[in-house]
Amino acid sequence: MAAPSLGPQLKAGPRRILHVDVDAMFVQCAVLADPERLGGVDLILVGGSPSGRGVVTSASYGCRAYGVRSAMPTATALRLCPDATVVKVPGEMVRTKSRALASSIADWSPVAAMASVDEAYIDLTGTEGLHRNEPLVETARRIQRDLKERTGLDVSIGGAANRLVAKMATSFAKPAGVYVVAPGEEEAFVASLQPEDLIGVGPALLASLRRRGIVDMTSLRALDVETMAAWWGPDRARWLWRRCRGIDEGPIRGREGAKSISSETTFPRDVSDLGELERLLLGRVVSVAGSLRRQGYYARTITVKLRYADFRDRSRSRTLVDSVQSDRVIFSVARELLGDLRRHNERPVRLIGVSLTGLSDSPEPEQQSLIALVPPRENARDRALSAAVDRIRDKHGRVIAPGSVLADQRRSREGDG
DNA sequence: TCTGGGGTCCTAGGACCC
DNA sequence: TCTGGGGTCCTAGGACCC
Structure with a gap:
């Protein structure tokens, strides 16, 4: 009599991690909060601020086609996309939908956690038997439909054997898609990206790389950890060496209390x-x-x-x-x-x-x-x-x-x- | 066209204790 | 009298993310 496989404790296969990211969460919430005014409107900017020195918090995909991006000054965004409707951050709806998302993902795995208001991780390792051993991409699609039904939100889902690669995969899934990196393909996937695509590589580290002639992923991945340690210290060196190879063994865990x-x-x-x-x-x-x-x-x-x-x-x-x-x-x-x-x-x-x-x-x-x-x-x-x-x-x-x-x-x- | 607001994590030096 | 490290806390600043 075959017992359902409990996965990791019997055999250490690849983990099955999904990263769920709501598409333009604040825009979707603004529409849900005021469907009469914003239903069917294509060009929506969430942002501005009482100070008049505001920036874009979230832009609809329609606006993004004009080159509008998050954190761009609202005045600049309106120059690029003059017909956009500017709305305030729909705070209450964002909180409501974030809670709905949290409770929905919890039904898919005991190891699921929100990473921010509009992002979550689900660890499906060991649940293969519960999902008829279907490919991870199929489970991801069912989760995507379930979340749409239960929260009204369009989400994109990335999948991989670890959190880091799953999250980077999500950008290939947007909007409203699913993108799964097959087990064993993590390193090749990361190698196909640019250094600035790596989570945690921001403007400062990117400038430091450029100064040293590291302009693409190939030259970054060619560095040995000793050279990197001489530039940035041992901790940062190890971190970046692993990151540009898609290595991440960290568990999915919720954020404990506020810091x-x-x-x-x-x-x-x-x-x-x-x-x-x-x-x-x-x-x-x-x-x-x-x-x-x-x-x-x-x-x-x-x-x-x-x-x-x-x-x-x-x-x-x-x-x-x-x-x-x-x-x-x-x-x-x-x-x-x-x-x-x-x-x-x-x-x-x-x-x-x-x-x-x-x-x-x-x-x-x-x-x-x-x-x-x-x-x-x-x-x-x-x-x-x-x-x-x-x-x-x-x-x-x-x-x-x-x-x-x-x-x-x-x-x-x-x-x- | 000047650049929001909410967070987390890291570093590095000095104080202080053992 | 001189010379130690290790650990923890505090402060200031900065990078990064959504």
Whole structure:
């Protein structure tokens, strides 16, 4: 009596990994959110920003035919494609569809995980028996139809024996297609690409390659790991050597809890005045601390970032002994960090951001010590006040800064004058 | 035509402890 | 008195991805 094959524990054959990527997710979601206005519209740009210095978040395939790309300034995109309809990021629909996608892929394998809002990996290794031993490409097509039925979204699917190659295969599947790299063909597949097609090779590494005369995959793959180590250090060398051969043994795993929560904004015009920067900083603090509490976290490290007109970023951070989550304490620390940054540089600023790291789900410090008495300390009243503000904000949908925070700021401003 | 906002991961130096 | 490494944490900056 033949038991169904359980695959890997009996025989270490190639893994069967699929990478699922929603085609122009934000465009599809915008249409689903407003079918009356956008149904049947071919030229859609998602993007822009309140600052008027926005870029394209996502472009419909119609727009892409005009040369429009993600991250391109919206003004440039409109010059290339003047008839495009520009819409805002459909945040709520994106979250809804991302959740729907996550629950749908989970039905196809116990080893399935979202990699971002619009991407997922499914490890089908060992499920051959469940799928009548059909080729991986057939299973991928059935998954594609299932996801369309259950979420309304068109997806493209890449397949291979590992995550890295599956993801690169997906670009050959777009839009709404399936592309599977046969087992054993991973290296040949990668060899047919360009260095900039490799995941993790961005503008900086590409420029470094070019400077050294490495202009194509053949010359990259001809390098030995010692030469690469002399250029970029041993870790990066090993990483790139394996990457340009399609080698990746990493498992499919979900992302555990968040590691950081941040909020930043680019101003319509550059700002130099400290008082105005503090007011704008408060807006970011209220936003990021609200996200922190909504997600049930406390943070130990607070970072303030400024971007200057020359696009250079400067940041200051501080790690507290306690984990905190109230607007008051986070703002008081952020304000000092901003003051420190401005003491060193008073040039005009185009962006301000606050990021929270060292996240935990409890306010308790890991170990008590005497320095835990160093301010700023967050008390029960701070937390209750912030929670009350959250409730009011949820109810009225307005951004409200707690009075004590504003009073703190007013007092110190008067003190400055 | 100047270049968003949300993240993750890595590096490197200094402090500090064992 | 001089001389160690290893490990971990913190800070600042940067590359990269969607």
